[in-house]
Amino acid sequence: MNTQRIGILGLGAMGRALASALLGAGREVTVWNRTPGKADGLGAREASSVEEAIESSDLTVVCLLNDASVRETLAPVAPKLDGATLVNLTSGSARQARELDGRLAGHGARLLAGGIMAVPPTVGTDGAFILYSGERELFDRVAPALAPIGRPHWVGADPGFAALYDMAALSGMYGMSAGADHAVTMVHREGGDVEAFKREVLQPWLEQMLPFMVSGADVSDFVPEEYNPAMQATGLENILAASEEADVPDDLAGHLRASLWRMRRAAA
Ligand code: FVH
Numbered sequence: 485m486n487t488q489r490i491g492i493l494g495l496g497a498m499g500r501a502l503a504s505a506l507l508g509a510g511r512e513v514t515v516w517n518r519t520p521g522k523a524d525g526l527g528a529r530e531a532s533s534v535e536e537a538i539e540s541s542d543l544t545v546v547c548l549l550n551d552a553s554v555r556e557t558l559a560p561v562a563p564k565l566d567g568a569t570l571v572n573l574t575s576g577s578a579r580q581a582r583e584l585d586g587r588l589a590g591h592g593a594r595l596l597a598g599g600i601m602a603v604p605p606t607v608g609t610d611g612a613f614i615l616y617s618g619e620r621e622l623f624d625r626v627a628p629a630l631a632p633i634g635r636p637h638w639v640g641a642d643p644g645f646a647a648l649y650d651m652a653a654l655s656g657m658y659g660m661s662a663g664a665d666h667a668v669t670m671v672h673r674e675g676g677d678v679e680a681f682k683r684e685v686l687q688p689w690l691e692q693m694l695p696f697m698v699s700g701a702d703v704s705d706f707v708p709e710e711y712n713p714a715m716q717a718t719g720l721e722n723i724l725a726a727s728e729e730a731d732v733p734d735d736l737a738g739h740l741r742a743s744l745w746r747m748r749r750a751a752a
Pocket of ligand 1: 494495496497498517518519522547548549550552553556557573600602603
């Protein structure tokens with residue numbers, strides 16, 4: 485299979501970043517977006533329909549908002565997908581990925597499921613990597629063509645695994661993000677110098693602790709000499725008390741949710 489002609493369905497912030505990286509690497513890119521005009525200035529060929537984008541490509545990357553938009557976009561063209569190869573980089577759950585795989589297989593199409601471990605500005609940079617799951621042989625054929633968007637990393641034949649690992653990694657990131665946001669709010673509420681705290685305390689502290697947080701995440705293999713649960717439990721009580729004194733809710737996920745909704749309202 486020649487894999488140099490790549491279709492992209494979805495030109496949001498991420499779809500555009502993917503298209504730019506692929507075009508920059510000399511791939512022939514055909515794009516489609518629900519709202520026309522998003523390809524302006526990109527240098528890609530703009531297809532007038534989903535069907536045209538898929539038909540004129542060796543493989544088609546799907547990068548839409550969510551699983552519902554993928555269903556909505558692919559359902560009308562499903563009967564024409566026989567022989568097509570799709571790479572779904574839309575975020576979703578493992579079950580959604582497995583269901584998509586089953587639906588596409590029913591129409592004679594093949595799916596490589598994916599999860600993007602990058603944000604638009606880091607697509608195509610050294611740190612970017614993309615999780616893929618599905619048949620290994622399909623991954624081996626498709627991965628070189630998509631390498632310019634990020635280092636391809638296969639996580640198993642189960643089409644749900646890329647989504648599972650993606651969501652689990654995001655859970656780790658959002659947990660840290662909630663903690664960082666909570667920490668900064670505490671310092672802010674008590675009148676501390678937030679910028680200095682971030683730069684001189686929080687960042688170096690988190691960098692020092694990151695390897696321990698990751699390796700110690702499996703509570704079944706903790707080393708008692710290095711990790712005293714009684715001390716940790718007492719330490720957590722201290723943090724909760726300090727949070728209460730600073731009048732900051734100590735429910736980290738709730739705190740992050742409230743912050744995100746505040747930002748969303750401000751952006752609307
Ligand atoms: N941006 C990021 O930082 C993250 C990084 C990790 C991976 N995510 C996932 O990538 C998917 C796309 O994200 P995005 O950043 O491109 O998102 P938007 O800029 O909001 O663009 C959304 C595109 O989806 C199209 N779309 C929405 N609903 C429908 C629909 N019902 N039918 C067809 N297309 C639809 C939308 O089209 P339009 O509004 O311009 O017409 C955009 O092309 C996402 O899964 C992230 O979780 C990004």
